[in-house]
Amino acid sequence: MTAQLEAPATGATREVKGSRRTLKTWGSGLVSADVFESGLAPFGDTAAVVVLDRAEHWPRLLDSGVVGADSRVFVPRAEDSGPSPLVMGYEGSLSDPGGEVQVGASFFLQTQDYGTSEYLSLIGATLVRVVDEADLETFLDDADRARTTGVFPEFLTHHLVALCDVPALGGRYAEDGPSLRLFVDVNGAISTSPSGLRLGEVGDDFATLEKEWLRLNGAGELPCSVCLGAAISDEVRVPAITARPWLSRYHDAIAGIRHLRGREIGFDHEIQVSGFGARMTPELADVDAPADDRSGAPTLLWTADAAFVHSPLTDRVFRLEREAGAVVERLMVHGSVDAAAGPVPEETLLQVRDFFARAGLPLCD
Structure with missing residues (x-):
């Protein structure tokens, strides 16, 4: 990663x-x-x-x-x-x-x-x-x-x-x-x-x-x-x-897109946001009550070339390879390593979780 x-x-x-x-x-x-x-x-x-x-x-x-x-x-x-x-x-x-x-x-x-x-x-x-x-x-x-x-x-x-x-x-x-x-x-x-x-x-x-x-x-x-x-x-x-309890996440998504556009990353609707119209990993779209709907959670965004994790609380952003971004998404959507385990090895999930925890951006419990 x-x-x-x-x-x-x-x-x-x-x-x-x-x-x-x-x-x-x-x-x-x-x-x-x-x-x-x-x-x-x-x-x-x-x-x-x-x-x-x-x-x-x-x-x-x-x-x-x-x-x-x-x-x-x-x-x-x-x-x-x-x-x-x-x-x-x-x-x-x-x-x-x-x-x-x-x-x-x-x-x-x-x-x-x-x-x-x-x-x-x-x-x-x-x-x-x-x-x-x-x-x-x-x-x-x-x-x-x-x-x-x-x-x-x-x-x-x-x-x-x-x-x-x-x-x-x-x-x-x-x-x-x-x-x-x-x-x-x-x-x-x-x-x-x-x-x-x-x-x-x-x-x-x-x-x-x-x-x-x-x-x-x-x-x-x-x-x-x-x-x-x-x-x-x-x-x-x-x-x-x-009627729209996800609106805080909408504002957070806008903040993430603004951050990337301010650095000339992604134009003409190229930037996509996890949970808004799609997921990087399509199977995650079927998860009921996704954990990343919580207010203040990091936002996962991606383009054709890379994935980005944006903190709405500090406006910090991390750029990742898309493969690492998919692991981040799995942790955020499922809300824990145990729930996310399966297609991705537990060791990889723990590595990604701990990396962002040390950086002050907890992805899950």
């Missing part, structure tokens, strides 16, 4: 990398492993990333204690300052689909609604938002199609795209909430996203915002009730997400 840990992309300036990745984390509601030290946001009693729609609210927000020394704050037309907190000015709108913002001298970011993204040209870093029930239906249709056919929306798997508000769309429920991200609208109302339920207003302290976020989510049947709550009611969202 051969394995190789893919190295991070290089060549971008520190300013562009910081702004792009921070805003992707803010938009998605998921902590991006390459934004914060050791992959962990500075969670505590202040917000890690804050976006304001109007600069006039910045002084009162700062005085309220919501922003701390480790916060990263985006303020319209502000002069960059910091690093405690790090304040970055921007031009444009981060809340209106169809808008574009400029951060610094060279970084541009678009925002698009989900329903029209398929038909628009991608010209750079883009946040894609589900803005209404029609968008939610289109998103779910795309997910269903990928699950049965293995064909993913091409725009959504581009490495420059981030889907917004993933915790409300069936993604892994991480640390979304006021400690990760906040948005302050034109009137000074505060939520975690432009489509989110109101948590308070400028001047409220962090404890007030956190308490309201916990109350609203505690009343919901499925996380996250806040970040899309102003655009889509839980009466519509919850049944649709609950």
